[in-house]
Amino acid sequence: MTKELPSAYDPKQTEEKIYELWEKSGYFNPDNLPISKSSKLKAKSYCVAVPPPNVTGSLHMGHALNATIQDILIRKKRMEGYKTLWIPGTDHAGIATQNVVEKDLKKQGVSRHDMGREKFLEKVWEWKEKYGNIILNQFKKLGSSMDWSRTRFTMDENYQKSVAAAFNHYHEKGWLYKAERVINWCVKDQTSLSDLELEYKEEKGKLWYIKYLLLEKSKVQSQKSKVNPNYQLPITNYIVVATTRPETMLGDSAVAVNPKDKKYKNLVGKKLLLPIMNREIPIIADKEIDMGFGTGAVKVTPAHDLLDARIGEKHNLPIYKVIGPLGKMTEEAGARFAGMKTAEARGKIIEELKQLGLIEKEEDYTHNIALCYRCGGIIEPLPSLQWFLKMDELAKIAISAVKKGEIKFHPQNWEKIYLNWLENIHDWNISRQIWWGHKIPLEGENDVLDTWFSSALWPFAALGWPTACQQSQKSKVKSQKNICEPIPGSDLEQFYPTQILSTARDIINLWVARMVYSGLELTGEKPFTDVIIHATILTKEGKRMSKSLGTGIDPMILIEKYGADAVRFGLIWQAMGGQDIHWDETAVVAGKKFANKVWNIARFILQQTNNPQLTIDKLQLKNTENKKIIAKLSETKKSIEKYLDEYEFGQALHTLYDFIWHDLADKYIESSKKLNDKESKQTLYYCLLEILKLLHPFMPHLTEEIYQNLPSKNKDLLMVEEW
């Protein structure tokens, strides 16, 4: 006889206990899985490397959704008999982590400079220990069936070897170079940043129109511009340029116009006198200049603007560094301005220009300013000696893998974002002037690598690359391609390439694209086959969830309130078609009610059947009601499988919910009460077993708990029951 189950399902009595049961079984580790002898999938592996969360804090709703998505896929594949591995881990997250630790120290009135590099790094490691473990435990709370014996950290000992191997590979290929280039410099963090590490904020500013005097008298005729009818070139001896940053004029080395621009045609090649600096600068022609903007004439500051740097290089213009790394004017800006903050210098310059009568006009102007994606501080473009990775070849192979369909995005339209970036890519500035990170593996180098350089290696580094590679004939012959020949039986051989990469859309280029080319180049294989871009979770009003704004929701609080299965249900219930989710807690409420419904369905069926039969012969069923529910059940199963194959998780769950609640409980169970015969009881029991299996990937604790209370079962755990 079955023991009496309580009438309400209580996740608090269940979830922790069940998770321990799973962990004790060892089945999270694919090496311990009872791979069925009969299965044709015997040797097939299925691997997902979790996107390692930053060790800056704790999991947010996006992590919870993503973990649930991956756990659904992993659990289903495990039940289907695949040798299934889900690798857990965390990311050291260079600048982000350095910033939170600095902020934490600041509360005690200490700066990292007070402490010194070594002492500070000790503090960061302490932080990592604490928060890294919190994150891993939160994954457990969600019910994630990860193999904890394979937990990785992007700065653990072996990972350092991976990073060094990758760096050396690129070095040998001649794709790494050190050069002084205009890069994005974060004044607050005192480090360079790549183009992707910026955020843009709209800011109201001014557009100043400044007169630059011609040194020779010209014979220009007055004529109207077609593009900007309001602007009329006066018959005078000056050119007007428009700028939002007058302080950079101290570093001007030319004024550029479009070669097609008729109003300036006769002026190209003539000289101007740069105001204040009284420097002679040429008027040059470059087709990158937009004739329609401002006056059509642009001041060129090669040191402090990315476009100007390119134009300067093309035209061999001298570089005047007038803004320093601290965001202050340099000596080169002249003694009057040296040491001033840029904003202060700007005011001073405007004032002087006004006195000189060189300001033609000023307009209100709204433009985007670049900010650091980690600290929100000002970005100054300035020349700096940095390491760069050449992107031409790498971008090419990453583009081709997606265009050929070897790697697929779901939903597919995200491929555009990926391709658009790769097709217009610049060399990657990979050095950072912070303390926390992988040191550049060369003698005498103090900088660390962009945190995304190591993240880019995640799927194969987490599986043991390059330690798990061996020298082979193949790799000698194809030395050009650096094919890694994995040692037989190694994780790398068994689980690489991985199958799925599930992540948020904001790191498609920052991370996904870089994993693709790194994997293809370093291992000779794509790192994964399918990229799932899951929904972004917003507040109910459609605003960004953010801790600092107080609009964030802590998934752990929801778990405490409703249970992990209900939270998983609520997340997936809302995950429809990759659309952004306007978070609605009532979906979690529905999940909690549903868990209770399933619990009571099980309770009822177990009360009915004391001698259950695991299988039924569908063809032998005599009663129409029984036949109908069994047919509906297999239809539901097919539909769920189809949706999951398409990564339509929400649809799959809605389908299952409808079947269980409305078909099975509302209709069939009610009619079975009237039948009350052996055949219908067998049918009931069969349905119970099937819904437990179908629902297990979505709500694993609940279903496992019920399974553990069945009088007869095939396997010791539902987790490894045959799908």
Added chain:
RNA sequence: GCGCGUUUAGCUCAGUGGUAGAGCGUUUCAUUGACAUUGAAAAGGUCGCAGGUUCGAUCCCUGCAACGCGCACCA
């Protein structure tokens, strides 16, 4: 500026070339027997706006609007 997405019930969202669906909420009734975290029923929507294709459009096409997002070297 270029591109993408969204617009359906009070709220959050599914969906279909032919009498519109779910969850939550609301209203009424039921209930000692799996479940009140329940059951039965009801109210509630000219499916953003304007054209077009069609026998027929919420669905396909065009335009517009609102909101959101991404990209860009807008000086």
